[in-house]
Amino acid sequence: xxxxxxxxxxxxxxxxxxxxxxxxxxxxxxxxxxxxxxxxxxxxxxxxxxxxxxxxxxxxxxxxxxxxxxxxxxxxxxxxxxxxxxxxxxxxxxxxxxxxxxxxxxxxxxxxxxxxxxxxxxxxxxxxxxxxxxxxxxxxxxxxxxxxxxxxxxxxxxxxxxxxxxxxxxxxxxxxxxxxxxxxxxxxxxxxxxxxxxxxxxxxxxxxxxxxxxxxxxxxxxxxxxxxxxxxxxxxxxxxxxxxxxxxxxxxxxxxxxxxxxxxxxxxxxxxxxxxxxxxxxxxxxxxxxxxxxxxxxxxxxxxxxxxxxxxxxxxxxxxxxxxxxxxxxxxxxxxxxxxxxxxxxxxxxxxxxxxxxxxxxxxxxxxxxxxxxxxxxxxxxxxxxxxxxxxxxxxxxxxxxxxxxxxxxxxxxxxxxxxxxxxxxxxxxxxxxxxxxxxxxxxxxxxxxxxxxxxxxxxxxxxxxxxxxxxxxxxxxxxxxxxxxxxxxxxxxxxxxxxxxxxx
Amino acid sequence: xxxxxxxxxxxxxxxxxxxxxxxxxxxxxxxxxxxxxxxxxxxxxxxxxxxxxxxxxxxxxxxxxxxxxxxxxxxxxxxxxxxxxxxxxxxxxxxxxxxxxxxxxxxxxxxxxxxxxxxxxxxxxxxxxxxxxxxxxxxxxxxxxxxxxxxxxxxxxxxxxxxxxxxxxxxxxxxxxxxxxxxxxxxxxxxxxxxxxxxxxxxxxxxxxxxxxxxxxxxxxxxxxxxxxxxxxxxxxxxxxxxxxxxxxxxxxxxxxxxxxxxxxxxxxxxxxxxxxxxxxxxxxxxxxxxxxxxxxxxxxxxxxxxxxxxxxxxxxxxxxxxxxxxxxxxxxxxxxxxxxxxxxxxxxxxxxxxx
Ligand SMILES: Nc1ncnc2c1ncn2[C@@H]1O[C@H](COP(=O)(O)OP(=O)(O)OP(=O)(O)O)[C@@H](O)[C@H]1O
Ligand SMILES: [Mg+2]
Numbered sequence: 057x058x059x060x061x062x063x064x065x066x067x068x069x070x071x072x073x074x075x076x077x078x079x080x081x082x083x084x085x086x087x088x089x090x091x092x093x094x095x096x097x098x099x100x101x102x103x104x105x106x107x108x109x110x111x112x113x114x115x116x117x118x119x120x121x122x123x124x125x126x127x128x129x130x131x132x133x134x135x136x137x138x139x140x141x142x143x144x145x146x147x148x149x150x151x152x153x154x155x156x157x158x159x160x161x162x163x164x165x166x167x168x169x170x171x172x173x174x175x176x177x178x179x180x181x182x183x184x185x186x187x188x189x190x191x192x193x194x195x196x197x198x199x200x201x202x203x204x205x206x207x208x209x210x211x212x213x214x215x216x217x218x219x220x221x222x223x224x225x226x227x228x229x230x231x232x233x234x235x236x237x238x239x240x241x242x243x244x245x246x247x248x249x250x251x252x253x254x255x256x257x258x259x260x261x262x263x264x265x266x267x268x269x270x271x272x273x274x275x276x277x278x279x280x281x282x283x284x285x286x287x288x289x290x291x292x293x294x295x296x297x298x299x300x301x302x303x304x305x306x307x308x309x310x311x312x313x314x315x316x317x318x319x320x321x322x323x324x325x326x327x328x329x330x331x332x333x334x335x336x337x338x339x340x341x342x343x344x345x346x347x348x349x350x351x352x353x354x355x356x357x358x359x360x361x362x363x364x365x366x367x368x369x370x371x372x373x374x375x376x377x378x379x380x381x382x383x384x385x386x387x388x389x390x391x392x393x394x395x396x397x398x399x400x401x402x403x404x405x406x407x408x409x410x411x412x413x414x415x416x417x418x419x420x421x422x423x424x425x426x427x428x429x430x431x432x433x434x435x436x437x438x439x440x441x442x443x444x445x446x447x448x449x450x451x452x453x454x455x456x457x458x459x460x461x462x463x464x465x466x467x468x469x470x471x472x473x474x475x476x477x478x479x480x481x482x483x484x485x486x487x488x489x490x491x492x493x494x495x496x497x498x499x500x501x502x503x504x505x506x507x508x509x510x511x512x513x514x515x516x517x518x519x520x521x522x523x524x525x526x527x528x529x530x531x532x533x534x535x536x537x538x539x540x541x542x543x544x545x546x547x548x549x550x551x552x553x554x555x556x557x558x559x560x561x
Numbered sequence: 562x563x564x565x566x567x568x569x570x571x572x573x574x575x576x577x578x579x580x581x582x583x584x585x586x587x588x589x590x591x592x593x594x595x596x597x598x599x600x601x602x603x604x605x606x607x608x609x610x611x612x613x614x615x616x617x618x619x620x621x622x623x624x625x626x627x628x629x630x631x632x633x634x635x636x637x638x639x640x641x642x643x644x645x646x647x648x649x650x651x652x653x654x655x656x657x658x659x660x661x662x663x664x665x666x667x668x669x670x671x672x673x674x675x676x677x678x679x680x681x682x683x684x685x686x687x688x689x690x691x692x693x694x695x696x697x698x699x700x701x702x703x704x705x706x707x708x709x710x711x712x713x714x715x716x717x718x719x720x721x722x723x724x725x726x727x728x729x730x731x732x733x734x735x736x737x738x739x740x741x742x743x744x745x746x747x748x749x750x751x752x753x754x755x756x757x758x759x760x761x762x763x764x765x766x767x768x769x770x771x772x773x774x775x776x777x778x779x780x781x782x783x784x785x786x787x788x789x790x791x792x793x794x795x796x797x798x799x800x801x802x803x804x805x806x807x808x809x810x811x812x813x814x815x816x817x818x819x820x821x822x823x824x825x826x827x828x829x830x831x832x833x834x835x836x837x838x839x840x841x842x843x844x845x846x847x848x849x850x851x852x853x854x855x856x857x858x859x860x861x862x863x864x865x866x867x868x869x870x871x872x873x874x875x876x877x878x879x880x881x882x883x884x885x886x887x888x889x890x891x892x893x894x895x896x897x898x899x900x901x902x903x904x905x906x907x908x909x910x911x912x913x914x915x916x917x
Pocket of ligand 1: 073093098447448458
């Protein structure tokens with residue numbers, strides 16, 4: 057195995073933060089090399105250094121033995137290093153084909169559409185990607201959009217592919233297909249740097265794992281030399297994953313009653329179709345379903361971002377059917393959105409300011425018309441400590457935080473007001489195992505205090521572990537409820553494909 | 562060896578401050594060649610500008626006279642910038658502000674000085690505010706682009722004022738000049754040191770302070786900043802963004818409108834053609850250069866004031882063409898804008914052997 061990439065003693069600081077302290081590792085040809093580390097350990101920063109977006113303060117990058125200095129992602133692409141970003145860079149109105157073409161250089165002005173189409177189609181067939189070149193991008197699922205990003209890099213003949221948390225936005229099925237593609241690429245001799253917080257995936261695909269901790273590479277393990285617990289203990293060290301115990305204490309009081317709800321989307325299709333759901337006080341109600349079966353519409357309706365076409369939502373006695381987000385919040389619904397960066401945060405503002413986005417008008421953060429900066433700071437200190445948010449120097453704009461830490465800020469904010477109802481979409485997406493455990497604990501503790509949670513998650517394990525009841529959705533309708541202590545993955549799986557359960561539930 | 566241009570990840574505060582200063586220096590240097598070409602010693606010319614604009618009580622007072630409307634208009638425009646709203650219509654808002662104040666001065670019949678001042682102030686405030694508020698309403702309600710609306714409404718405002726001074730408001734004793742009658746003393750702001758400087762300047766400074774506190778300390782300022790940073794997130798957090806857009810454009814226009822009040826009550830003492838020689842447009846540049854800071858607006862407005870006054874004197878002293886003054890202003894702006902490039906990028910020399 058020959059190494060194609062060497063990273064030696066890389067250091068990268070931002071004003072007031074040491075993002076990377078001293079990182080060394082190497083990637084061999086034809087291997088899948090996983091980077092593992094807590095939120096804010098420096099994984100994304102390291103990848104940005106590697107692709108030329110950031111310039112290291114110290115250290116070297118060598119490719120095939122030769123030292124290089126990238127000044128922009130263009131340079132690294134020219135050297136065969138390509139990255140699939142978490143936020144895709146696609147033009148929604150253009151077709152798949154046009155988007156791929158846009159990413160290539162040296163396309164002649166009068167290009168032969170056929171040749172290019174054939175080339176791309178060959179890749180699609182080779183990797184079994186199920187992608188139609190003429191579909192406009194906005195019609196595609198997130199998973200399919202990721203294929204486009206991948207094809208762009210393959211068309212440019214990248215030898216080293218970097219995937220920063222690619223599976224965070226994928227359904228388990230899509231992740232599985234991605235892994236198949238990665239394995240095929242490995243067989244062709246390409247190298248892959250893979251980042252994920254999901255241990256199961258790390259175990260499944262990695263040839264080697266390098267662990268980053270506080271900006272240092274502390275260990276590299278080869279397959280066979282690691283298991284989940286070894287990796288976890290290397291990664292978190294002495295820190296413990298928070299433990300929690302959920303007391304089962306469901307009352308029969310219904311806090312939220314959704315009756316015959318129908319919602320159509322922009323394309324005129326039904327996202328929700330005569331959907332019924334009842335949420336009881338103090339319960340965690342898991343929603344299972346293949347992504348795209350109406351979960352997102354459900355969350356948007358519940359938080360006032362979308363209006364209904366038919367049906368009613370009752371919060372206690374109050375009809376909140378078509379109120380806007382403000383009034384639903386007053387009615388006590390908190391929301392952890394799926395699309396964090398676009399609707400969850402004010403990226404130019406500090407952690408302090410983001411944490412009060414929903415409660416800035418409340419008495420504790422204001423004196424008459426003025427903001428009570430001291431109370432706002434105190435609140436931030438409390439939350440930063442509680443959720444172990446790595447926030448950089450005071451006043452750092454939120455955009456500079458790592459993905460997981462941004463997510464923690466949102467969760468801390470949403471849960472701070474002791475909401476009566478929480479609608480959480482994929483709340484632990486992008487969080488390291490310690491933080492995910494803490495969020496589970498916070499939700500479970502909230503339930504003990506009487507908070508009712510609608511938990512929309514992709515990970516069946518997470519649903520089974522946390523939920524008191526699980527409702528299964530299919531094509532915008534409720535298929536039925538199951539009891540997580542009695543059901544099986546198979547039963548839920550069947551229901552997720554639309555089969556109504558017998559009289560078991 | 563090779564020169565490369567790299568994007569900086571973060572630009573330091575020192576750099577953000579020093580780049581504009583350095584670029585003014587470069588602009589002075591380059592403009593020096595223009596001066597040489599017309600046979601004038603650059604050093605003498607610059608000394609002249611400084612002396613003219615700052616070296617005497619009279620010069621300083623004239624500079625502050627020009628600075629005053631620039632501060633108001635600049636503050637108004639920069640407030641809207643804060644929320645990613647582009648108010649290109651400060652010029653028109655100055656005109657309607659002046660018009661409102663003039664109406665009160667000429668026709669309200671108020672006898673008490675302070676009541677007159679307050680009434681004129683608010684007339685200008687609301688006229689300017691409503692003028693911009695039209696754009697705010699259209700934007701909030703139907704997503705109509707505020708740039709176009711505010712810009713086009715400038716022409717309406719200016720022509721409307723022309724109509725008034727050529728027609729119904731024309732001074733009957735004014736030998737048919739397009740002017741209104743002079744204001745009585747009740748409708749004039751205090752003047753100082755026997756110069757044209759008036760208390761509008763202090764009002765402008767006070768406005769800057771209030772606006773600073775408003776943005777940085779109040780709950781509404783917070784709301785404006787959140788909406789400016791991410792409108793969707795603001796909506797999701799329950800903020801009424803439509804109302805905020807209207808409100809901010811209203812306030813933006815209202816502050817620009819005060820410039821109109823200050824000009825007619827403090828300086829011109831009547832409404833006439835060309836009451837603003839483009840202050841509203843200069844304000845856009847000021848707001849942009851001040852990088853959204855109220856204090857910055859005051860400083861940049863003062864620099865522009867120096868330039869306007871000093872430039873005038875070059876014209877008188879050396880018969881330099883007017884175009885020179887504009888070229889000089891243009892150069893300074895050009896280098897100020899160029900300095901932004903160096904704030905975002907850095908140029909680096911790389912030793913041989915480097916790849917890519
Ligand atoms: N442009 C920047 N300016 C300032 N600080 C930054 C910047 N980029 C990253 N950081 C800081 O560097 C640290 C490492 O961030 P990075 O995004 O690399 O973490 P990560 O390992 O990818 O975490 P996650 O798993 O949450 O995505 C964080 O503390 C972050 O706040
Ligand atoms: Mg990251």
